[in-house]
Structure formats: structure tokens, C-alpha cells
Amino acid sequence: MRGMRRARDTPEARAESGTRAVSGGRPASEGGAKRHRPWLRLSRLSALRLPRSRRGRRLAVQGLMALCVLALLPATWMRLGADARVGTTADAPAREVAMVFGAGLWKGRPTPYLAHRLDAAAELYRTGKVKVVLVTGDNSRVEYDEPDAMRTYLTERGVPDDRIVSDYAGFDSWDSCVRAKRIFGVDRAVLVSQGFHIHRATTLCRSAGIDAYGVAVDEPRDATWYYGGTRELAASGKAALDALFRPDPRFLGPQEAGVTEALASASP
Numbered sequence: 001m002r003g004m005r006r007a008r009d010t011p012e013a014r015a016e017s018g019t020r021a022v023s024g025g026r027p028a029s030e031g032g033a034k035r036h037r038p039w040l041r042l043s044r045l046s047a048l049r050l051p052r053s054r055r056g057r058r059l060a061v062q063g064l065m066a067l068c069v070l071a072l073l074p075a076t077w078m079r080l081g082a083d084a085r086v087g088t089t090a091d092a093p094a095r096e097v098a099m100v101f102g103a104g105l106w107k108g109r110p111t112p113y114l115a116h117r118l119d120a121a122a123e124l125y126r127t128g129k130v131k132v133v134l135v136t137g138d139n140s141r142v143e144y145d146e147p148d149a150m151r152t153y154l155t156e157r158g159v160p161d162d163r164i165v166s167d168y169a170g171f172d173s174w175d176s177c178v179r180a181k182r183i184f185g186v187d188r189a190v191l192v193s194q195g196f197h198i199h200r201a202t203t204l205c206r207s208a209g210i211d212a213y214g215v216a217v218d219e220p221r222d223a224t225w226y227y228g229g230t231r232e233l234a235a236s237g238k239a240a241l242d243a244l245f246r247p248d249p250r251f252l253g254p255q256e257a258g259v260t261e262a263l264a265s266a267s268p
Contacts, residue, residue, distance in 0.1 A: 085202055086195075086214040089123050093213055096263055097189040098130040101176055101201060102137025102146035110153050113224065116217045117192045118150055122157040124215070130190055131266040132163050132259055134180060136170030146170075162265050165258040173197075173235075174242040175249035177205040177212075182252065184259045186210055194219055196228045200239050207243040 098121045103114035110118060124130045133154060137146025147166035155161050165184065170176035180186040188211040191201050195216040202214035219225050 083199070085206075085212065086198055086216050088218075089120050089127070089129075089215055092124060092129055092190050092215050094129045095188050095190045095213065096130065097132050097134055097186050097259060098124050098192060099134045099136065099176070099180055099186070099189045099205075100150060100192045101173060101197070102135075102150065102170060103193075105144065105146060105149050108149060110149055113194060113217075113219065113228075114146075114150070115153065116219065117194070118153050119157070120192050120215055120217050122154055122159055124190060124192070125159050125163070132165060132262040133159060134165045134167060134184060134186065134189070134259060136167035136176040136180065138171055139168035140171065163262055165262050169249070169251040169253070171250050173201050173204050174208075174239065174247075175251075177201070177208040177210060178246075178249045179252070180205070181209045183254075183256050185255070186259060188212075190215055192217065194225075194228060196225065196232050200232060200236055204239055204243060207246065 100117050100121045103117060104111040105114075109115075118135075121130075121133050125133060135147045135150035135154070137150060139145045139147060145168075147168050147170075151161070151164045151166060154164055167176065167179055167184065169179060180189065187209075189205065191198065191205060191212050191214045193201050193214070193216070195218065198214040198216045202212050205212040
């Protein structure tokens with residue numbers, strides 16, 4: 001048996017087994033030739049052609065338009081439904097709690113978009129429109145902690161540490177809204193996010209039972225802004241399902257008294 005094993009472990013045997021591994025048991029030349037057959041590409045392209053008849057083309061265009069309308073419906077519904085409840089920091093009504101959604105970290109610090117959200121929340125606190133800031137974000141990994149980075153940023157801008165409450169399981173907008181209501185007992189809040197996201201956030205928090213008003217942080221129309229707006233089309237579809245079926249968040253957990261205690265410390 002040992003002799004048989006040594007006989008198989010030859011350059012020729014390794015080359016043969018390698019050829020079989022790559023080409024699925026067929027000679028390499030056979031697979032290579034098949035990859036370069038031009039008629040295969042043409043057959044694939046022909047499958048993508050529009051129907052030849054006028055009626056077929058009309059039906060194809062109508063089907064495409066229907067798909068576009070269906071894709072835009074959730075985002076349109078959220079924008080129209082929340083538009084009267086979205087404004088600037090100057091427009092925002094006085095509420096006890098401001099809620100800031102996470103938007104990513106860069107080298108442990110808030111990204112520019114998240115920093116702008118936190119700047120708006122700090123302004124709401126300085127002007128007396130809110131008493132407590134609830135920062136909600138992702139801390140699913142030890143090395144990635146959005147809420148603590150957000151807390152540090154706010155304290156550097158004059159918001160007292162005991163007026164900041166952290167939600168470490170705000171993995172998406174729906175989770176953040178549900179946990180704000182069911183875990184932290186938030187009934188009314190000013191939400192802070194960019195314009196392309198704030199309508200969805202406001203709609204979701206209202207669906208979760210929060211009397212929400214959204215502050216839209218203004219941003220230049222750069223590549224990040226357009227990416228965020230495009231992403232909203234897909235995210236709005238999921239948000240519509242969340243608002244309709246109201247699933248539990250990924251992690252619910254026990255109730256926490258952080259917001260209640262922070263408001264108590266803010267009372268004269």
C-alpha cells in the first residue's frame with residue numbers, strides 16, 4: 001500500500017488530478033474551447049432581446065413601468081406620509097428626547113454624515129428643545145461601537161454625559177424605533193438624520209408607537225448623498241413590510257431606565 005501511495009504522488013499524477021479538479025474531470029482543452037465558443041455568447045444575448053412584435057414590445061415596456069412604480073411606491077408613501085412632520089432644527093418642536101441614528105464609524109470616530117447628525121442633536125440640546133439624547137447604533141462586535149463613539153462626540157460638544165443614553169442594539173432603523181419605545185419607554189421624540197433617511201425613520205417610529213418629528217440634516221449633493229438616496233429605494237421596501245407586520249427587533253431584551261433617569265437628572 002505504501003508503494004501505491006508513493007506511485008500516485010508523482011508530478012504526472014498531481015498534474016492529472018489538478019486537471020480534473022479544475023475542469024471537473026474533462027481535459028483542460030475541452031473546457032477552454034467551450035469557454036471561447038462565440039455562439040454561446042450570442043445565444044445568451046438573444047435571450048435578452050425584446051419581443052419582435054409590436055404588441056410584445058408594448059407589454060414588455062408596460063411590465064417594466066409597472067415594476068418601477070411598485071419599487072417607488074414604498075418610498076413615495078413614506079415621504080408623503082411623513083412630510084408634514086419633517087423640518088429643520090429651527091422648526092422642531094420641544095420634546096424631551098432627541099434620537100440619533102448611527103451612520104458608521106471611520107477609525108473609531110463618527111463618519112462625516114454621523115457627525116452632522118450629532119451636531120444637530122447638540123444644537124437641539126443647547127437651544128433647550130430636548131433634554132436627553134438617545135444615541136442608537138451598532139455594537140455587535142467588540143471592535144465596533146457606534147453608541148460610545150457618538151457619546152464621546154456629543155460630550156466634546158457640550159452635552160453632559162448624564163444626558164446621553166446609549167442603545168447598543170440599534171442594528172437598523174426599525175430595531176432602533178421599537179427599542180426606543182419598548183425598552184427605553186420613549187413616547188415622543190425628535191429624530192435626527194439626513195434628508196434621504198428621515199422620512200423612513202419618522203414613518204417607522206410612528207408605526208412603533210412614538211410621536212415622532214424628524215429633523216433633516218442638510219448635506220451637499222455628493223456621491224455619498226446620491227448613494228444614500230438610491231439605497232433608500234430598497235430600504236423603503238423592507239421598511240414598509242416592517243411597518244405592516246411589526247416584527248420584533250433582532251434583540252429586544254429587558255426594559256432599561258436610562259431615559260427615565262436622564263430626564264430625572266435634567267429636572268430642576
